[in-house]
Amino acid sequence: MLATESQPRNFGSFNLPHVELSFNIIGQILPADHGYALYSAIAHLCPELHQQKWLSLQTVMGIPDGQGKIYLTDKSRLRVRLSGDMVPMVYLLAGKQLKIGTHSIRLSIPQIFMLQPASRLRSRIVTIKGFQEPELFLDAAKRQLDALSIQGTVSIPLNDKKEPDRKAIKIKSYTVVGFGLEVRNLCDEDSIKLQTAGIGGKRRMGCGVFALTRGEV
Known part of the structure; x- marks a missing residue:
């Protein structure tokens, strides 16, 4: 990576x-x-x-x-x-x-x-407050990328059941729901920007941090 x-x-x-x-x-x-x-x-x-x-x-x-x-x-x-x-x-x-x-x-x-640029990056889990359904979450993620002036193709990977990759983390007594997220077709500048800034919340707890996917060099 x-x-x-x-x-x-x-x-x-x-x-x-x-x-x-x-x-x-x-x-x-x-x-x-x-x-x-x-x-x-x-x-x-x-x-x-x-x-x-x-x-x-x-x-x-x-x-x-x-x-x-x-x-x-x-x-x-x-x-x-x-x-x-x-x-x-x-x-x-x-x-x-x-x-x-x-x-x-x-x-x-x-x-x-x-940090090294790559055209495709993935975050294991992204959490965006108030967005727990796949389509609404994806729209919210796109808006956050737009706010950072990052251009790319955004998608939610599918899990083993061929469903959107929904995940959750527990913080004290409550649970926060999010999704895996992949961004493709990034230019070098936007790739570094996304790795630097991330999107969503809870980045101190492992959410919204983007890294290279397997096979990227």
């Missing part, structure tokens, strides 16, 4: 609008729905990150067990997208242990990558 690894220790060398920190993870299991718990654990360790609107987290990928958990693999990563000048703040998570529900993970020293 990303390229051009930089040396993490020389913060003064960064001259980038946005980059992505990728932390290797030491651990075995996480809840499948861990976006809110992950954000809470990070904010507990680094209170200055709480309510930072620029912070975008991608939830950790793993192998689902079909019972609400995922098994972590050697490819599981915590990815944090942020402006280059904010790197030192998030870099403080290196080596820290995060308590997520009844499970714990430890973060490695992160690698730092530049």
